[in-house]
Amino acid sequence: EPEVTQTPSHQVTQMGQEVILRCVPISNHLYFYWYRQILGQKVEFLVSFYNNEISEKSEIFDDQFSVERPDGSNFTLKIRSTKLEDSAMYFCASSGLATNTGELFFGEGSRLTVL
Amino acid sequence: QKEVEQDPGPLSVPEGAIVSLNCTYSNSAFQYFMWYRQYSRKGPELLMYTYSSGNKEDGRFTAQVDKSSKYISLFIRDSQPSDSATYLCASARRMTGNQFYFGTGTSLTVIP
Numbered sequence A: 001e002p003e004v005t006q007t008p009s010h011q012v013t014q015m016g017q018e019v020i021l022r023c024v025p026i027s028n029h030l031y032f033y034w035y036r037q038i039l040g041q042k043v044e045f046l047v048s049f050y051n052n053e054i055s056e057k058s059e060i061f062d063d064q065f066s067v068e069r070p071d072g073s074n075f076t077l078k079i080r081s082t083k084l085e086d087s088a089m090y091f092c093a094s095s096g097l098a099t100n101t102g103e104l105f106f107g108e109g110s111r112l113t114v115l
Numbered sequence B: 001q002k003e004v005e006q007d008p009g010p011l012s013v014p015e016g017a018i019v020s021l022n023c024t025y026s027n028s029a030f031q032y033f034m035w036y037r038q039y040s041r042k043g044p045e046l047l048m049y050t051y052s053s054g055n056k057e058d059g060r061f062t063a064q065v066d067k068s069s070k071y072i073s074l075f076i077r078d079s080q081p082s083d084s085a086t087y088l089c090a091s092a093r094r095m096t097g098n099q100f101y102f103g104t105g106t107s108l109t110v111i112p
Helices: none
Strands: A005-007 A010-013 A019-024 A031-037 A043-050 A053-057 A065-068 A075-079 A088-095 A110-114 B004-006 B011-014 B019-025 B032-038 B045-051 B054-058 B061-066 B071-076 B085-092 B106-111
Touching: A005 A088, A010 A019, A019 A031, A019 A088, A019 A110, A043 A065, A043 A075, A075 A088, B004 B085, B011 B019, B019 B085, B019 B106, B032 B061, B032 B071, B045 B054, B045 B061, B071 B085
Parallel strands: A010 A110, B011 B106
Antiparallel strands: A005 A019, A019 A075, A031 A043, A031 A088, A043 A053, A065 A075, A088 A110, B004 B019, B019 B071, B032 B045, B032 B085, B054 B061, B061 B071, B085 B106
């Protein structure tokens, strides 16, 4: 069964450092997303990406965040200068065309710990 | 603005019980209503989705939406220990390309 894969599973970084989280979405999917979940809190939307550009972003997704699809398979989230409050589980998700269920397939997440 | 509200529980029931999970939402523009299940340290996985008001049944699971009261429900019949997980409700204007608004999740434990 196709799945969304994310690396690393856990990253520990110092405040102010840059972090890149990587995702390989399901191969025939067209929409890509990043969500995050701070421990004990809601799953929160960060950004959606379609046709090589951001289609929607939340207030959380400020200038320190960026996304990129550098090749045909990877989808990355970069956090330029990490803050303590960026510590969270980051989920990548992908979905296919609007004509199907639009089901979001989530990866298992990358846990980011900022010290 | 709290778009989707969900009672976090925890909820503990004996095996075979009927479970009722509930959410409310505030945005009248939401048309799609989803229930996700999340096991510890895993990503959410879609259980069911409903478009607009009405009921939808899938095996032991029934999703119900009442747009007039902005109320979302998930019923689990004959609950099993394998149903133990966190259940997240979510709402959206469209199914693709836009954000889903998630509730906080309800932690469910089904006791054998």
